[in-house]
Amino acid sequence: MQRVRLVVVGIVQGVGFRPYIHRLVTEFNLKGWIRNESYGVELELEGTSQAIEGFVARLKAQPPRLAVIEALRVESCGALKNYAGFTIRASEKSGENNTLVSPDVGICEDCLRELRDPRDRRYRYPFINCTNCGPRFTIIRDVPYDRPLTSMGAFPMCPECETEYRDIENRRYHAQPDCCGVCGPRVSYLDAAGNPVEGDAIALAQACLSEQGIVAVKGLGGFHLACKIDQEETLRKLRQRKHRDEKPFAIMCASVDEARKLCYITPEEEAQLTSFRRPIVLLRKRTGTSPYLSENLDLGVMLPYTPLHYLLMEGFDALVMTSANRSDCPVMYDNDEAVEHLQGIADGFLVHNRDIVTRCDDSLLRVFDGQAYFLRRSRGYAPQPLFLQEDCTGVLACGAEQKASFALSKGRAFFLSQHIGDMKNAETLSHYEGQIEHFQRLFGITPTKLVCDLHPDYFSTAYAQERCEREGLPLVQVQHHHAHMAACMADNRLDEPCIGVIWDGTGYGTDGTIWGGEFLEGDYAGFQRYGSLRPIPLAGGDRAVKEISRVGFALALDAGCPELYPMAEGKKKLLTQMIGSGLNSPKASSMGRLFDGVYAILTGREAVTYEGQGAILLEAMAEPCEDAYPVTLEEADGVSWFDFRPMVREMFRELAENLPAAQLAAKFMNTLVALARVQCLAIREKTGRDKVVLSGGVFQNMYLLPRVRDTLTEAGFQVYHHHRVSANDEGISLGQTMIAVKGGGQ
Ligand code: ZN
Ligand code: ZN
Ligand code: FE
Numbered sequence: 001m002q003r004v005r006l007v008v009v010g011i012v013q014g015v016g017f018r019p020y021i022h023r024l025v026t027e028f029n030l031k032g033w034i035r036n037e038s039y040g041v042e043l044e045l046e047g048t049s050q051a052i053e054g055f056v057a058r059l060k061a062q063p064p065r066l067a068v069i070e071a072l073r074v075e076s077c078g079a080l081k082n083y084a085g086f087t088i089r090a091s092e093k094s095g096e097n098n099t100l101v102s103p104d105v106g107i108c109e110d111c112l113r114e115l116r117d118p119r120d121r122r123y124r125y126p127f128i129n130c131t132n133c134g135p136r137f138t139i140i141r142d143v144p145y146d147r148p149l150t151s152m153g154a155f156p157m158c159p160e161c162e163t164e165y166r167d168i169e170n171r172r173y174h175a176q177p178d179c180c181g182v183c184g185p186r187v188s189y190l191d192a193a194g195n196p197v198e199g200d201a202i203a204l205a206q207a208c209l210s211e212q213g214i215v216a217v218k219g220l221g222g223f224h225l226a227c228k229i230d231q232e233e234t235l236r237k238l239r240q241r242k243h244r245d246e247k248p249f250a251i252m253c254a255s256v257d258e259a260r261k262l263c264y265i266t267p268e269e270e271a272q273l274t275s276f277r278r279p280i281v282l283l284r285k286r287t288g289t290s291p292y293l294s295e296n297l298d299l300g301v302m303l304p305y306t307p308l309h310y311l312l313m314e315g316f317d318a319l320v321m322t323s324a325n326r327s328d329c330p331v332m333y334d335n336d337e338a339v340e341h342l343q344g345i346a347d348g349f350l351v352h353n354r355d356i357v358t359r360c361d362d363s364l365l366r367v368f369d370g371q372a373y374f375l376r377r378s379r380g381y382a383p384q385p386l387f388l389q390e391d392c393t394g395v396l397a398c399g400a401e402q403k404a405s406f407a408l409s410k411g412r413a414f415f416l417s418q419h420i421g422d423m424k425n426a427e428t429l430s431h432y433e434g435q436i437e438h439f440q441r442l443f444g445i446t447p448t449k450l451v452c453d454l455h456p457d458y459f460s461t462a463y464a465q466e467r468c469e470r471e472g473l474p475l476v477q478v479q480h481h482h483a484h485m486a487a488c489m490a491d492n493r494l495d496e497p498c499i500g501v502i503w504d505g506t507g508y509g510t511d512g513t514i515w516g517g518e519f520l521e522g523d524y525a526g527f528q529r530y531g532s533l534r535p536i537p538l539a540g541g542d543r544a545v546k547e548i549s550r551v552g553f554a555l556a557l558d559a560g561c562p563e564l565y566p567m568a569e570g571k572k573k574l575l576t577q578m579i580g581s582g583l584n585s586p587k588a589s590s591m592g593r594l595f596d597g598v599y600a601i602l603t604g605r606e607a608v609t610y611e612g613q614g615a616i617l618l619e620a621m622a623e624p625c626e627d628a629y630p631v632t633l634e635e636a637d638g639v640s641w642f643d644f645r646p647m648v649r650e651m652f653r654e655l656a657e658n659l660p661a662a663q664l665a666a667k668f669m670n671t672l673v674a675l676a677r678v679q680c681l682a683i684r685e686k687t688g689r690d691k692v693v694l695s696g697g698v699f700q701n702m703y704l705l706p707r708v709r710d711t712l713t714e715a716g717f718q719v720y721h722h723h724r725v726s727a728n729d730e731g732i733s734l735g736q737t738m739i740a741v742k743g744g745g746q
Contacts, residue, residue, distance in 0.1 A: 002049050003032075003077040006056070006634055009040040010070035011384060014102045015144055016131035019173050019270050020064045024545050028055045031083035031520040036091045039100060039294030041412055042499040045085055065132055065276060066105060073672075077114065078125070084745050097454050099138055100413075101145065101442055103384050104220050104360065106278035110135035110171060126202070127184050127354065131175040133276065134541070137383055137418075138221045138358050139177060143442055147176045151355035158183035186352035187308065192347050194339035202308075204317040205350040213347035214238055216324055217337055220306055221360030221418075222331030223324035223338050225346065226252075228316065235292035238320065239575035241345040243327055245609040248294030250280045252302050252364065254313045259301045262289045262318065263565075268370045277380030278305035279363035279372075293320070295687075297620045300364060300520075302497045312350065321359055329427045330420070333359045358438065359431065361419045368705065371675040373725040374405070375700055382418035383439065386734070389493055392741045396436070397733035398460040400480065401453070402505070402611070403726070404428070405458070406436055407733035408445045414737060415443055416725065422452030423459040433463065451476040451740035453483070453732070455508035458624060476745040480507025481518045481696070482527045487743070488693035488727070489524070492720040497523045499689050499717075501676055501708065504696030505592035505611060514538075516590030516696070517642065519679045521687050524742035530686070531640040531679040534585035535595060537579040544593070547607045547612050551593055552600025554579060559648035564656075566604055591672075591698045594644065597670050601651060602661040619669075619701050623662040626669035631678050640682060642675055644697045667705070677715055691718045 011038050021034055021043065030047040045052055046507040056074060063069050098487055107115075111128045114120040129135070137149040157265070164172040172178045179185065181264060189201035197204055205215050212234040227234050229251060239245065252467055253259035256270055263283035266272070272281045282298040293299055302321065304310045313319065322589055323331045324342060326618045331378045332338045333356040339349060386641065392409035398407045402688070404420040423427045429702045452464035452486045469477040478486075484507075485500030500520040508513040510529075519531030537554050537661065538544035544551050549567060553575055556565035562572060578585050596614035599605065603621075608614050629647040633640045653665055680692055692712050699705050705721065712719045725731035 001046065001080055002052065003044065003046045003080050003408050004052055005044065005045045005075045005077050007037075007040060007042070007072075007073040007075075008059075009387075010067055011066070011098055011100055011102070012041050014136070015066035016064050016065055016173070019131070019168050020067075020170055022042075022086065023053055024058060025086045027046060029051075030055060033083070033087045033089045035089035036406070037384050039411065044081075046080055046085075059700075065108070066102065068384070078156060079724045084282070094626050095502070100385065102141055103145070103277065103382060104138050105406070106276045106303075106380070107307050107310065108276070111307065112310065117311065121253060122180050125184070125313060126187050126306075126311055126352070127179055129175065129177050130171045130400045131173060132171065134175070134177045135220055135354075136177075138356050138360050138379075140297075140356070140442070141357050142462045143444075144639055145176060150176055151357050152177045152179065152184075154186050155179055155184050155263045155354075160435045161438055169172065171622050181338070185352050187350065190339065190349040190351060192343075194343075194349065202311050203311060204346060208348040209319065210315065213491050214241070215348045216342050216346040216349055217308075217312065217321070217350045217670045218335070218338070218352055218356070219309070219721055221356060221358070222333045223342075224321040225324045225342075226321055229290065229318050229320055232292050235290065235320065237614070237722060239292070240324070242322070244322070245612055246295060246613065247528070248296055248298075248300060250300035250302060250306060250324045250364075251293060251318050252313065253318045254304070254310065254316060256303070258317045259283065259303070263299055264288060266367065268367045272365065272367055272372055273301065273303055273576065277363065278302055279365050279380055282364065282366040282375070291532060296616055298366070302362060308350075308352070309714065317382040324634050328422060328424050331359050331361050359418070360437070366702070367701070368721070370450050370664065371723060373722065374661075374724075374731075375728065376730060377416065377726055378419040381440070383415050385413035385415050388412045388414050388490060390738065390741050392697060392737050394445065395737050395740050396447035396450050397462045397740070398452040399733045399735035399736070401455070401458040401460060401728040403730040404432060404460060405730045405733055406432065406440050407737055408441075408443060408447065409737055410443060410445050414734065415439055415445075416733060419730065420673055427465075429459050432460070435445075447473065449474050449476065449740055451478060451736040451745065453477065453736075454746075475685075476736075476740045478739050478745040479510050479527070480514055480732070482522070482744070483732045483735035483739065484695040484727075485520055485527065486524050486738050487725060487731045487733075488695040488720060488722055488735075490734050490738045491545060491722050491724050492693065493729070494525070494691065494720065496695070497687070497689055497695050498691040498692050499678065499680055499683050499687075500527070500695065502696045503591035503672075503698035506588055506590050509589075513588060514586060514588035516592055517587060517594065519640075519683060519688055521683050523744075524738045525639045525665075525744045529639055530683045532589040532643060533591060533642045535589045536593050536597065537582075537585045538593065539575045539578040539585045541584055542678045545596075546609070548596040548600040549606045550598075551597035552576060555594075555597040555601065555644070556652070559645040559652075560651055564652040565601070565740070570692070582679070589641075591696070592656060595698070598651070598665075602655070602664055615698065615701060618665050619663050619703050622665035622669060622703055623660070624703070625663055625666045627663075628674050629667060631671060631675050634677070640679065647671060650708050669701075671702050672709070673711050676708045677711045680712055680717060681715060690716065691720065693720045693728050695722065695731070699727040
């Protein structure tokens, strides 16, 4: 017989951990106690060493579905205390708020079975849930996580639900959102004008969808717009009404088998699709899948994740499920707001009376190397912390501007916000500020240091500056691409000087110009710029981001062959003047803009409808080949610049010879792969660094990412990409936080 103490760190609260432990100690005939501690639980166990070993092995191998065990420590204690049974103790450090808030969880198998079982008292009840599934983050107003402090507070439990809630043997033990048809929320259906319609709400919604209507559906973290996918007419109507010109629509498929009819799915992708986090997974489209859904190679697919979705999907194989928002505003989450702003867009509304407290968009990821590679880490993940190597207590990282996010830290726990959106307007800004306050309250964090981008015009910078001034707090400003680099280092738990290949849209440089095609060397404390792209003039500034022919022409002009670019002479003259005078023509060493310009040259396309579309379409059109253009570098100011002018001239020559643009697209990207190799070799020569981190939005490109990784690995580098946060600006707050703690930035 022996007595041991177990410390389990990770997501082990609010995930049915104590009932699970209760069952396990009974099985192994152990005695002792358990209590919640900061970011974990502590237990004492008495029993035979064999039983204790068996218990620990099982806990490691089969933790509860929603638990994430970051660390497990077993210490042997002194003399036996001869505990009589197993008890749940109150936390010792009362007062300190160290609870973790669980992300929202997709419906579990048990609840799904009950939902479909005519003998179950929750048969076809759209809000069925249990300790293992259901809404969490999106319904919590405040901590402690108790029903009155959630939007379920409006629904007192009926005696039957209450009995389940109190029974430690029951799957609904301490499940705060537990409810049933007697005591819980209800669905209703509203017509296009927002008037309630009598009858079975779900059947009414299905009828509207069947007639090729568009229905606004209230989900977990906000509203979706749903419609059928089988008629182009309907998809066109939705695009028209939503003013969503070309961005791909996400779809919800009734099952993996249905998804397989539209896309190719690997076992790893299937695992992501069916995970309880239920992200949208980008899957390779089959030929014949409507281009009106997505003009790219991929289609974003998710499975139903609420009981309401399952009931709604009974009539359909697949539905478009695109988030409902006014242009550039956060996703809608309130019934009245939806009815008001979706007039003329939705033909009907499937709503319910459980309030969404916190907006949370669907997460978006793809599988790379068998693992999740995030494009948006949001519902199902937020606000679950990442655990860092450093104590970063009190740091508030304010993120960037596009794909905005923020993060608060306490101890080693790093609380990254959900997707906030592009901070272009007052609505998004107020959502951002509100969520910072919400996170501070939920996790009991009072910021003591703020860190933001170097860009003087970002909303997030202004927020940080004002707040620091008001509260007398220190502010650290971090160069955008240094933050990307540090984010990828921290993502991989690196803490030593590395090379950073940071390819991005745009970011403010230390010299006040726009950067974005960077080769950096350094660590959290600082960096050096070793390489970049020859700056590209953006005639008209921001206008050139969507009107990509302006960038295409600028490349031709720079390469000395403006006459080869197909464009009206008058416009050429105007752009040439603008670029020549430098008036409203900022220069950008941006990989994202280089992609836009090359795409415009290859296709003659005039404009795109969203930033980054050129790069996405170039990737989609590329026909893989081995050829590359020569990599030409020019040295100036201690930086090695990629001189793409010879490449551009060669491209025009090849286009004139009618070489297929699809091949040239691949040849262009192969050139970038070669560029990465040449530059990293040169930096290794100078600095001896042999670890390379890959970050920035351009590394969402799945043609580039594996090829850059492979060529660098082959050259003897250790290469790292993102795993836990996105490569795009959403992940930047991770780098900002580490830099602020390790003395970097300015
Ligand atoms: Zn469940
Ligand atoms: Zn009930
Ligand atoms: Fe960026």
